[in-house]
Amino acid sequence: MSTETPERWEFGMPPQIARVKYRRTPYLVVSREKSVRKDVYGSIDDNIVRQAQLLRGERPSDTVILAMHPIGSPSYLPLFPELARTGLHVIGSANRYAVGDAALQMENVLLDIGACVRDAKERLGYEKVVLAGWSGGGSPMMGYQAESEKPTIVRTAAGEPTLLADTELPVADGVMMLAAPRSRHRLLTEFLDASVTDEVDPDRGRDSEFNLYDPANSHKPPYSPDYLAAYRSRQRARSLRITRFAQEKLEAFRAEGRPDAEHSFVVHGTMADPRWLDPTIEPNGRRPGWSYLGDPEVANTSPGALMRFTTARSWLSQWSLDTAQVDAGDAATRVTKPVLVLANGCDDAVPTSHPRAVFDAIPHGDKELVELPGANHYFSGTDQRSHLADAADIVHDWLHRHGFAES
Structure with a gap:
């Protein structure tokens, strides 16, 4: 496992990974939580439903990447299908607020991530799970990892009880912050x-x-x-x-x-x-x-x-800048697993200070900050296809060097 900490990709781009065909398998991760108030239209009884998709090719793997975003499912965002094309196994899951983030509470999103990590290991049979937070998904992923390793949240930001206080979250094996801000509230x-x-x-x-x-x-x-x-x-x-x-x-x-x-x-x-x-x-x-x-x-x-x-x-x-509890910069201080921070060099959403703040807050040495020149936030535009491919190759190479992926 690599313990080097380059602040930039000093040895050049990794070799391009051959692309393969992959298939999508939709499934649900369901649990039950007793609640008087319904925050999501269409929720039935006390069921909490997360709509997930598994993207994978024919080659087996003992590691899966788990992606979740505050809005919708990330399985159709550009980067995650591209990662699947490199042969990686990827889960893209919506949280319980699948119809929109108007009522979203981050404490519940962390519970949703935990349910998906547990399902990936216990039902799907993966030995290792690497969290992937693209854009607004970055802070929940880093926040989750921190809470699974060293929990601090005992009540919601509104001062109400949260199941996080009584739930042992399964620890993931690595975290990737991909074109991600420090937090939604910042x-x-x-x-x-x-x-x-x-x-x-x-x-x-x-x-x-x-x-x-x-x-x-x-x-x-x-x-x-x-x-x-x-x-x-x-x-x-x-x-x-x-x-x-x-x-x-x-x-x-x-x-x-x-x-x-x-x-x-x-x-x-x-x-x-x-x-x-x-x-x-x-x-x-x-x-x-x-x-x-x-x-x-x-x-x-x-x-x-x-x-x-x-x-x-x-x-x-x-x-809220004053009450929100999930911030990747704050959470990073409690994370011991390897971390990759990927910053898009032409990002028109995430300020350059955000990934740097998260990277600097990680207390251990197994961390890398990689800047991808030329890439905008969504990899949108006719000139962005090569940058998208480069981003996937960087992620694949990092996973390979940490024993999470074959070459």
């Missing part, structure tokens, strides 16, 4: 529109000085350090205001004798990171004036943008 805070002062009607009382998309705003890229500091401060303050609102709602429900009541709401303006307009901020090869969701000004009000619809409990667990 990423969102850096995306929040700092000009919004009215959460109900964002166009009323908007502060034009901090509206990045207002032509009348005298502050233009490249932004001054003072302006950027003020913008970031207002983003953090806005996150805290929403957090207090969510906490007050839940406290009011409890005071009324309705502890299981929930409040749903909209968060406006969640795609206004100055980095998209100013490429000098945490520079990489990303396209100026563009984001992973296209034009950031359009995405800022789009229903498909990051974190548009949520609930009080989900905000506190998934998005």
Whole structure:
């Protein structure tokens, strides 16, 4: 097993792995949890259902990669089928919130990961499971590994009981952070529109000085350090205001004798990171004036943008800078298994500081940080096919050097 810790891929790209055909096998991972409140439409009785797919070729393997993402199943995301084409066995599973992340609580997602790890080992017969967190799936995977090795979470972010406190999570054998931010709550805070002062009607009382998309705003890229500091401060303050609102709602429900009541709401303006307009901020090869969701000004009000619809409990667990408990940078300090951090060199979603912070937090020496030049976040575009193949080869090579995959 390799114990080297190169910060960049100094010896060049690994040899290209031959591609093979693979098949998809859909299946369910089902368990039962007693709950008064239903957070997912269509859930039946107390059944918790995770929709999974096993991607594998003809060659047997004692190791499987497990991928999960807060939204939907990752089995159709570009990287995981490509990994299957290299001969690896891959499980892509949705969590219990298969219809969307509006009510998602990260503590429950960790339980879902544990159910899939246990199923992979006990029912499917794999000896080793390597967790793969792409994009928003990175922090749950690192958070899970930390909780399985050295648990710290005893209640939800809303201060309510969680089964994590009484569940022994099966330990995985390695973790891969693939084009992944440190956490969803840190990423969102850096995306929040700092000009919004009215959460109900964002166009009323908007502060034009901090509206990045207002032509009348005298502050233009490249932004001054003072302006950027003020913008970031207002983003953090806005996150805290929403957090207090969510906490007050839940406290009011409890005071009324309705502890299981929930409040749903909209968060406006969640795609206004100055980095998209100013490429000098945490520079990489990303396209100026563009984001992973296209034009950031359009995405800022789009229903498909990051974190548009949520609930009080989900905000506190998934998005709040002050209360969310699952952060890859914090969790990494408790992880003893080998870790691969892959950063896309033209990532237009994940800031360069995020993978670096996670890498630096890992206390042991069996870690690697690899930057893939030219790759954007989704590997989208006619020029990205080769970068996708390179990413799969890097992952395969790392797994091979750690005894998780054949050459």
